[in-house]
Amino acid sequence: MSHDCGSCALNPHRSEVVAGGYDFVVAVAGNPNTGKSTVFNALTGLRQRSGNWPGTTVTRAEGVYRHQGIGYNVVDLPGVYSLRSATGEEDVAREFLENGAPDVTVVVVDATRLERNLALVLQILQVTDRVVVALNLIDEAERHGITVDTRHLARELGVPVTATAARRGQGIPDLLESIDLVARGRVAPRRRQLRLDGLLEDDAVAALFAESGRIARSSITGGGQARLTVDRLLDRALTHRVWGFVVMGLLFFGVFWFTITGAAVPSDLLYRLLVQDGHALVRELLGGAPWWVTGLVADGIYLGTAWVIAVMLPPMAIFFPLFTLLEDFGYLPRVAFNLDRLFAAAGAHGKQSLSMMMGYGCNAAGVTATRIIDSPRERMIAIVTNNFSICNGRWPTLILMGTVFIRGPRRGRQRRTGRRTRNRHHPDRLVGPVEDRPARCDVGVLAGTSAVPATAGPADDLHQRRRPHPEGPLSRGRDGRTGRRGHLADRQRHHRRRDHRRSSRPRPRSAGPRTRSERHHPAGVRRRDPRQRDHHPHHPDADVDARPSSVRRLERRDAGTR
Amino acid sequence: MTLDQLPRGAGAVVTALDSRGAERRRLMDLGLLPGLGVRADMTSPLGDPTAYLVCGSLIVLRRTQARGVHVELVTT
Numbered sequence: 037m038s039h040d041c042g043s044c045a046l047n048p049h050r051s052e053v054v055a056g057g058y059d060f061v062v063a064v065a066g067n068p069n070t071g072k073s074t075v076f077n078a079l080t081g082l083r084q085r086s087g088n089w090p091g092t093t094v095t096r097a098e099g100v101y102r103h104q105g106i107g108y109n110v111v112d113l114p115g116v117y118s119l120r121s122a123t124g125e126e127d128v129a130r131e132f133l134e135n136g137a138p139d140v141t142v143v144v145v146d147a148t149r150l151e152r153n154l155a156l157v158l159q160i161l162q163v164t165d166r167v168v169v170a171l172n173l174i175d176e177a178e179r180h181g182i183t184v185d186t187r188h189l190a191r192e193l194g195v196p197v198t199a200t201a202a203r204r205g206q207g208i209p210d211l212l213e214s215i216d217l218v219a220r221g222r223v224a225p226r227r228r229q230l231r232l233d234g235l236l237e238d239d240a241v242a243a244l245f246a247e248s249g250r251i252a253r254s255s256i257t258g259g260g261q262a263r264l265t266v267d268r269l270l271d272r273a274l275t276h277r278v279w280g281f282v283v284m285g286l287l288f289f290g291v292f293w294f295t296i297t298g299a300a301v302p303s304d305l306l307y308r309l310l311v312q313d314g315h316a317l318v319r320e321l322l323g324g325a326p327w328w329v330t331g332l333v334a335d336g337i338y339l340g341t342a343w344v345i346a347v348m349l350p351p352m353a354i355f356f357p358l359f360t361l362l363e364d365f366g367y368l369p370r371v372a373f374n375l376d377r378l379f380a381a382a383g384a385h386g387k388q389s390l391s392m393m394m395g396y397g398c399n400a401a402g403v404t405a406t407r408i409i410d411s412p413r414e415r416m417i418a419i420v421t422n423n424f425s426i427c428n429g430r431w432p433t434l435i436l437m438g439t440v441f442i443r444g445p446r447r448g449r450q451r452r453t454g455r456r457t458r459n460r461h462h463p464d465r466l467v468g469p470v471e472d473r474p475a476r477c478d479v480g481v482l483a484g485t486s487a488v489p490a491t492a493g494p495a496d497d498l499h500q501r502r503r504p505h506p507e508g509p510l511s512r513g514r515d516g517r518t519g520r521r522g523h524l525a526d527r528q529r530h531h532r533r534r535d536h537r538r539s540s541r542p543r544p545r546s547a548g549p550r551t552r553s554e555r556h557h558p559a560g561v562r563r564r565d566p567r568q569r570d571h572h573p574h575h576p577d578a579d580v581d582a583r584p585s586s587v588r589r590l591e592r593r594d595a596g597t598r
Numbered sequence: 599m600t601l602d603q604l605p606r607g608a609g610a611v612v613t614a615l616d617s618r619g620a621e622r623r624r625l626m627d628l629g630l631l632p633g634l635g636v637r638a639d640m641t642s643p644l645g646d647p648t649a650y651l652v653c654g655s656l657i658v659l660r661r662t663q664a665r666g667v668h669v670e671l672v673t674t
Contacts, residue, residue: 117624117627117628118623118627120623120627148654149653149654149655150654151629151653151654152628152629152652152653152654152655155627155629238626238632241626241627241631242631242632242633245629245631245634246633249634271640272640275640275642275643276643277643278643280643281643373642373647373649373658374642374643374644375644376642376644376646376647376658376660377642377644377645377646377647378644380646380660386647410624
């Protein structure tokens with residue numbers, strides 16, 4: 037097989053952008069997930085996003101190509117099951133076909149699901165007869181042992197039919213030729229009219245399907261079994277009661293593991309390069325500038341951008357390709373299938389699992405992905421709750437806030453490394469001292485280990501330090517005493533009680549003073565040992581007479597009122 | 599019987615549709631039409647949505663949706 041790249045339909049340079057407009061408008065329509073966007077990309081050389089699930093294209097995308105000197109404007113329409121449905125994106129397609137009056141409509145048809153797809157072709161033929169049928173996924177059909185008689189199909193439909201495998205670029209030159217012929221009126225399509233007028237809607241649809249079923253059966257040979265045994269076995273495993281969830285967990289874990297460990301190294305590198313070295317360099321370059329210029333440009337714009345790139349770019353560059361891989365295998369719809377019941381219990385839809393997973397990469401992409409959910413209510417739930425999948429960019433911020441408000445794991449006395457530096461232009465002032473301190477939470481690695489800014493020590497540290505008198509001489513202690521004495525009384529009581537709490541195990545006196553209050557109030561001075569429960573005045577087992585007079589007075593009063 | 603009672607692997611022919619509105623239209627567009635065949639292919643591990651083979655492709659319906667589709671068992 038010889039390769040002639042210059043004239044090859046797949047050569048993107050062939051489809052130069054037509055500056056002066058175009059001569060014909062070509063619409064690409066078809067059922068969802070038949071590869072319309074792939075055909076569109078093959079025609080125009082563009083890279084419109086295509087995905088292995090229904091509903092990837094929502095609004096129409098346009099591109100231009102030139103074939104034999106004629107400019108074509110191609111419009112990629114969202115997939116529709118029929119032209120009758122009036123839901124959301126299906127409207128976009130119907131509206132364009134009926135009112136946009138394209139010169140040629142390419143109906144992309146899934147060769148493995150001819151019967152259903154032909155129903156749409158027949159419907160489109162009711163609207164326009166300038167139609168070319170692209171029998172796509174023909175390679176898939178061959179894999180299933182299905183052969184389609186395209187000549188017979190063309191005769192039945194009355195329009196040109198071209199077998200394509202747009203993924204590999206197979207059949208695209210023929211398709212271009214067919215579009216050309218129809219656009220210039222070189223072939224006169226014989227329009228097949230189904231007499232549907234006057235029929236009730238249900239009967240019309242039934243007639244449509246009856247006709248498409250007849251055509252499909254007469255033009256297909258082989259493929260008695262609708263699904264391959266390999267596919268069936270895989271499906272059985274992936275939706276198995278046990279293995280389905282095991283595989284799901286492993287894949288989920290794998291994607292995150294690869295993202296986290298894979299991103300750590302480039303993230304560190306970028307951080308060192310852009311934030312540490314780059315920031316110093318930028319400051320140096322702005323040496324003579326006034327303080328507000330360096331503040332705005334170097335500390336603000338440059339450092340902010342550099343930090344975001346260092347932290348977010350590597351994980352995203354790993355997460356999304358992995359996710360696309362799962363998508364291309366067609367695994368994601370199985371996840372939705374497995375989990376739908378759980379989501380249904382919360383009033384949501386199983387497809388939300390996809391948009392939530394996507395949200396771990398980027399919430400904007402996650403929210404956009406919710407369009408695959410049909411029901412407006414469930415879609416709204418998916419959009420609102422997508423927030424709870426924490427994206428790569430938000431991890432560092434949330435970990436920072438978490439370590440400020442919630443104490444981390446106890447590790448004895450914390451090293452006090454996060455000391456503020458006096459130099460307010462030191463980069464540490466802006467992103468926190470990061471190098472000499474291990475990330476407290478391992479999840480921080482997701483954003484590149486060094487992304488966790490240092491925080492104040494855990495809340496416990498505050499109590500261990502000597503506390504200054506907080507509010508000045510007029511603050512009032514618990515006893516009503518004002519000033520420093522009242523404050524000190526409070527602190528003493530606090531230490532006594534804390535020591536009591538801590539000394540749950542009796543230890544020998546000979547071990548010497550251990551706690552602060554033991555040091556300050558040696559055993560001999562103390563009237564009662566708080567560790568001996570019987571002597572504790574408020575312990576229920578204590579001797580009544582040992583209780584303070586105030587308590588006894590209260591008890592007497594209570595007894596009297598009763 | 600209704601579609602949700604169809605045992606796994608069994609084939610049936612749709613006799614009538616109970617659902618209405620957009621859902622009815624969607625089901626019909628997918629090929630769940632009176633007179634057309636349907637086969638229960640697999641059930642979700644959690645028991646609820648079931649995948650049906652209709653017109654050569656898998657369509658997943660929740661039990662509440664499947665309840666609205668009346669079918670007649672085909673013995674093969």
